Every structure is written in C-alpha cells, then in structure tokens.
Amino acid sequence: MENIRGLSIFDIIGPIMVGPSSSHTAGAVRLGLVARSIFGEQPQSALIELHGSFAETGRGHGTDRALVAGLLGLEPSDERIPMSFELARDCGLHFQFQDVDLGESQHPNTVHFILSSADRKMEITGSSVGGGMITVTRLDGFPVNLTAEFETLLIVGEDRPGTINAITARLYEEHINVAFFNVARDQRGGQAIMIIETDDTIPGGLVEYFKTFPWVHAVRRILRLKE
C-alpha cells in the first residue's frame, strides 16, 4: 500500500489544537473522545489509569484535563479544555486517576479507561502515538486496532458462522467501502468483536438494522476524528 498508515496531510499539518502537547494534550482529548464514542454515551464514572510517559509527565502537559475533556465530548481545539475538571462536575462525570505499569510492550503514552454507568462497564486501552494520532488497542480484553482515522463500525456479538457475511452483504448493498476489517473473539462460540473501518459514511439506520440481529449484543458507530 502506498501510504501504509492511511495518513492524511492534515494529520501532519494539524491538528489545530490547544497546546501544549500533540501527544499528551490533543491525542489525550482524542482518546477520551473515542472512548466516549465506544462507550456510546458520557459515562457516569471513569477510572483513568495512566501508563509510561502519560503517568510520568502527563499532568504537566494537562493530559489529565485533556482525557476528561474528551470524555465530556470536547474537541482538541476547544479552549475549555483547561477547565475540564470543573466542567465534569457540572456534567455529572465522576473520575479518578491512577498511575499503572502496563508492561514494557505498551506504547509509552497509554491510558486504560474503566468506564461505567448505572448498569454497565467497559474497559478501553489506547495510546497516543504522536502528532495527535491515536490507536485503541484493547476493548474489554479483546486486542483491537482502531485509529478513528476512518468512520468505524464496532459490532459485539456471539461468535457464529455467517456473521461476517451478513454484515458485509448489507455494507455492499449500501455501497460502503471497507478500508480495514478486524475480527477477534474470546473463544469459539463465545463473544466476538468486529471492527470495520470504512471510507464512506455509515448511515444511522444501518446501525439500528444491525442491532436487530439476534446474535448482536452491541453496535457502535464511531465517527472519524476531525480536528
């Protein structure tokens, strides 16, 4: 492939952002935004574990405030980012930070979110890989690779034959081109997760349609991250 990471010029000349650090501030906002998007709504409570450089120097770069800002849905250029802790209180988001060691193999700028609301909980691990670009690497224990550089469809369901075909057939009918397709499962016949990154916009109706499949537990449309 010509451009192996699917980068846009505007990943390099950009983002337009509030400083001081693209990886520790803008990337952190984006990790919060994507986590919120995967969770499907603003969580009521967030345990935010910081690894490596995020733990070492994160607070000096406003990483903590940036992560919370993202969970609240603020964009990286939003000048309210420095006030996100106060904003969280107003929005009913309870949060707590903790330093962790997730091991040598993790990217130095990594965060592990444990998000919860009244009846559900979700764990999301992601890294800020430079220049404000991010990768989500684990989702409820499943290894994934989600950059939000594309519009993304996330489907969690039972591991059954024919599921990929059922999903992709419908994408074909809607003329949606798949850029990257990632499937993982915990065990045969257990829980499976599909991450479909697309070139085209995924209509809201399609998300609702996939939710009607009896073997599907959850569907999320994760919007392409803009600046």
Place this chain on the structure above:
Amino acid sequence: MFTSLQSLIELAESRQLPLHEIILQGEIASSGRSREALRADMTRRLETMRASVDKGLASPVHTLSGLSKGNAHKFYTSIRQNDAALTGSCLSRAIARAMAVGEVNAGMGCIVATPTAGAAGVLPAVLLSLQEARGFTDEQLVNALFTAGGIGIVIVNRANVSGAAGGCQAETGSAAAMAAGSAVELLGGTPGQSAHAVALSLSNMLGLVCDPVAGLVEVPCILRNAGAVAQCFTAVDLALAGVESLIPADEVIDAMERIGGRMDERFRETAQGGLAATPTGRALAQAFWTRTRGEKTNEF
C-alpha cells in the same frame, strides 16, 4: 508513493510537476475530497499559524508554569530596534516567530501541530518569514504546506514524529526537514534539491534528545524551535547552491528511526535525563510541583 521521498521525487520529475501538486493529487485520491476543499482546509491552517505568530510577538506570553517569560516578544523587539543580529534580518525574524508559536502553545493557546505541538513553531516561522522577505502569496504558502505535509507523511511512514518514541530529533528534526524541503520548492529549487535539504537538515539534528524540564513543553522546547529554524535555513541555502547530502533523505530518516529506537527512555520525553536532570532543571521542576501541588486534584 508516501513511503519514500525518492518515489515522490521520481513522480514529480517524471510528470514534470512540482512536489506540492503531486502531494495534493495524492491527497485528493486518498481522501476523495475536492482540490478546493483541501486547499480551503490548508488555508485555515495557515491563518491559525499566522494568528499564533502574531499573538506571540505582539506582547509577552506568560505560560501557566512561569518557566517562559515572553522571550519571543523580547527578541523581536530587540532585532527590530537594532538590526544587528548576526543571523541577519530574515533568519532572526524567523527565530522570533518560531519562539512566538512555542510560547503560545505552552500558554495553552491555539496552534497548528506541525508535525507536533512541541515543534509547531518551525514551519510557520520559516514560511511566514519567507513571505515577508520575498513576497510570496498565501497561495504559494499553501502549496508549501502541502509539500511539507507530504514530507511529514514519509517520515511517519518510515519513522515517527513523537518525542516519547524518538526524542527531539523526531519532533523538531522532522519539522526542520519538512520546512527545508518545502522552502527549497518555494524558492525555486528542484524536487531533488528539496530532498537534499530534507537530508541535510535532519542529518544535523540526529540524536537530539527530548529532555523537557518538569516534563513541560517549554524548556528547552521553545528554543529548540529557534535552533531548528537555523538548521532549516542552513540546509535550504546549501541545497539551493547545489550542495548534496551523500546520504539520501530516506536513509537519513531510517537512521533517525534506529537512533530513536535505541535512545534511553530518560531521553524520550520522560523528563528524567538531559537538561531536565541537571541540578537547575530539577530545581525548576521541584519549584513547579511545589507551587502546583495545591492545585493538583486527582479526583472529583
């Protein structure tokens, strides 16, 4: 085409098009967006760059940490009053502009990360100073930004632009290389000369560590932007005079990646080495943490 500078150069030469046109066509193809929409997006970035430069020069910028104290404004005022800078009128003004953006960034103001926020001063400083000195239009600067972006994509595809992964060479080094390659094109050089400017500027910044005092993007980051501008100008002048880098640009980028991979963690943005670990660096960090501890809150 974005995996090597050599392939970009060859495309530009074989199609007899400038680098920025090749890169813009690549972006049109990969994004599916129109030329006009992409140029409008880039123009918006140029405007944000200009605003951040103006803000940092107009009055002293004070950052939250208090480590930086309006040096951009001080230097700019000095060189305008007394035109005696050894670096000359164009370079000295570019240095002031680079520092201006760095200070605005450290003050949690709005900037364009090119390629990162820590190195965001270099490209606007170089391009806006060339505009002032040589009268380039905004259209031409937008072209130059596409060229710089294309060079940046090659660097990310072969190496990376994060201080935490590759040290300061990956941030200000990449910024200098992007600015040098695009400045050569703006000044009428060939695509090959652009590649030599990339190679020469990056070669002179290999091994540079990321050692921010107190872990903040301030000391030495803001002044490293100034240094990177000087490296950029040096490489541009050399390349335009026909001086060539014996090591091709792509191999210099690969060398940077290997150096970054072997760099001790203390020198990769952890604030545990280099200037951050000097007695004064540690004392400044200690003073900062003591002062902010009362404000630091972990939980709500």
